[in-house]
Amino acid sequence: MNIEFYNEDVVLPHLDTERVKKWLLFIAGKHEKEVGEISYIFCSDSYLLEVNRQYLDHDYLTDIITFDYTEENTVSGDVFISTDRVAENAVEFNVSYDEELLRVISHGILHLIGFNDKNEADQEVMTQKENESILDYHNI
Template identity: 40%
Template structure:
């Protein structure tokens, strides 16, 4: 099982990657998912817009795009693209530290791959509660 963090045209200061990988693996396990391979790619707004347009036919900026690449619903193989530009803007908008917002988005992508959705109000509320749970467990942030 592998989790990798890479950057495309941006710099990211992600602290304690070993601990973060262990937490994500544990989260998948607690959610009943087997994690085979997970790639996080930190990128710019423009790069993620291109991905959003090409693969999802969405012509909008977003903070994250998550792709499930595997065929077995109980074994996760995925790619998660995160716009660092959008993370920084959202951190300012919501008046939270960039590190906290970055971790929220990292956990958001993992939760998508664990089967959580956010299309309806009810789904979004559950997703937000799960993100907050992760932030509390991992960063000790009370929300």
Template identity: 45%
Template sequence: MIDFHYETDFSIDAETKFADWISRIVLSEDESYSQLDFIFCDDEYLLKINQDYLNHDTYTDIITFPYEDNNGIAGDIFISVERVRDNASEYGVDFDTELKRVMAHGVLHLIGYGDKSEEEASQMRLKEDEKIKLFHVEH
């Protein structure tokens, strides 16, 4: 199941389309999922999670918490809508593209992709680009 939760005034208009896309991302990596929860929030909400659970005192666009589940990948993906907006402006892309990049990023983390080293970050970026393209693919 893929669910969307909102801790801010933002909401996704086409939840079914986004859920279908997320499902295709997982399947394209020969994985399955049991429960994926996307929680959209503001900077302060995500900063508090970053401080309380990860001991980081910085703003971030995404935090992913995986859950153990033998039926496929599972986890909570927290996304700061404010950071996504700021990053879209900073990188010169539209908000929807940056949102998809961040959502794909969270799913890719749950699948097992990292981004700590330069090599991992480069691979992650390629995978994000590949998965964004899946959004417009109908099955």
């Protein structure tokens, strides 16, 4: 089990990394998964836009891109998060930056676990799982 946090072209957000790691392990376990290697990479909008263009052929801003390397029940992957997008979303959704950051971090591991958000029904399930995960964080 290895969960790491990196920054590319931004300052690493203030995180209680040990608590976040414990929380991510809890989320995985709750869905009967084990954690292999997960890297969370925090970056700017411009950095993530370039990743989106280069690897996914998408030309738009996003808050998160998850590269899934999961094998069987062991979740692994690289999760890129735009701290610029997190800040803007926090204002848009009228939540704190920290709450929005937790939501996006949980979104990443939920993708690795197997949840999607390509259609409205999947988005509703994803939002429910994110909300449950944030509650779990506050109870750990």
